[in-house]
Amino acid sequence: MEQDRNRTAHRCQCPDCKQDRGGRLAGQHAAIIAFLAILNERDRRRMAAFLARQEGRGGIAQIARISGLSRNTIRRGLRELTTPDALSSPRIRRPGGGRTRSEKKIPTLRAGDGGSFARHHRG
Numbered sequence: 001m002e003q004d005r006n007r008t009a010h011r012c013q014c015p016d017c018k019q020d021r022g023g024r025l026a027g028q029h030a031a032i033i034a035f036l037a038i039l040n041e042r043d044r045r046r047m048a049a050f051l052a053r054q055e056g057r058g059g060i061a062q063i064a065r066i067s068g069l070s071r072n073t074i075r076r077g078l079r080e081l082t083t084p085d086a087l088s089s090p091r092i093r094r095p096g097g098g099r100t101r102s103e104k105k106i107p108t109l110r111a112g113d114g115g116s117f118a119r120h121h122r123g
């Protein structure tokens with residue numbers, strides 16, 4: 001699949017991976033990269049932030065190197081993980097991404113009014 005080529009284009013640039021592309025760490029890092037690649041930008045940022053937090057000290061720098069995301073991006077993700085308000089921010093909604101309200105197309109049926117109502121409101 002063409003998409004898969006793009007997803008695996010990025011390779012981890014950390015010293016461990018450069019030294020041993022087939023090593024255990026390289027495998028872990030490649031898995032992280034592959035997983036981040038299927039996420040959208042927002043989730044990728046937050047997943048990277050989550051991983052950075054797991055790493056503890058120096059985690060941001062390390063995950064930045066693995067993921068190719070900037071440290072600022074990961075810091076932003078960390079803020080979003082720790083600030084509930086950021087999670088529900090309207091800014092993360094994509095235009096047109098909302099659901100169409102079904103009520104809009106379905107006229108209210110009143111008792112005893114079914115037949116003529118349906119004829120009047122076709123289409």
Ligand SMILES: [Zn+2]
Nearest residue numbers: 012014017029
């Ligand atoms: Zn690596």
